[in-house]
Amino acid sequence: MPVTEVNEYRLTPAGPHKLTLTAVEETKAPGLAEFNQDTNQEYTRWKWVFASDRFYPLSDEDNGTPKPVTHIEFTGNKYGNEKAKLTILLDQMVPGITKEQGKKFNTDVLIGQVFDAGIRHMKKKNGDPKAEIGYITPDSGEAAGETAPVTAPAAVPTPKPAKAAKAAAPTTAAPKLDPEFQKESTAIFKELIARGRDAVDAKKLILQHVPVNDLDALVEFQTSVLSGAYDLEVEASADEDLFSDPFPAEQAA
Secondary structure (H helix, E strand, O other): OOOOOOOOOOOOOOEEEEEEEEEEEEEEEEOOHHHOOOOOOEEEEEEEEEEEEEEOOOOHHHOOOOOEEEEEEEEOOOOOOOOOHHHHHHHHHOOOOOHHHHOOOOHHHHOOOEEEEEEEEEEOOOOOEEEEEEEEEEOOOOOOOOOOOOOOOOOOOOOOOOOOOOOOOOOOOOOOOOHHHHHHHHHHHHHHHHOOOOHHHHHHHHHHHOOOOOHHHHHHHHHHHHOOOOOOOOOOOOOHHHHHOOOOHHHHO
């Protein structure tokens, strides 16, 4: 008779990782009640598969040989809502991506790329533990020029026949970041995440208080963060456009 096998879920260790994106797979899953979806209906979800540079803690089944970590992240397949997991993920993985690019982004261009990421442990509604990405940015160890924003190619993968799309309107390229400014602002972003901010608020706080490439303003903001003033509120006027373009034109002047 057939014998069932136990598919053991191994929790990705918390903390910093170097994650290499190996695949983005389209799957179907029942709707989630917390997102007001019909739990009797299947919805399209994307399964992001990352290979980590770290190893799982040894278990009896490992026979003394550590196994490399594979981290799985699930998202929806629609970009644009700043609270949507896909939007949050792509805005960090592809700095400078615009709203128009995000809606037509082909994830194949990210396969094989390496990212600096932080994994945090959370709890599901049923109390079970889960591991999820707290922040993810292009690998800081890559050669200069290799972490520039990826421009959007054709259409996102979809099981339906693609309709002819109108030519996308020209978009203004994000201003080139000073390498030192990018390094230091990324460090502050991670510090805000470590202090309990979610990725959306952390990003908005930096954009609202620090003009692009202004190292003096960045140092002043960093001092405020380290002194405990990181509970600054995101301005009520902040809107989706700010989130879709990490360095708006008015700040680049």
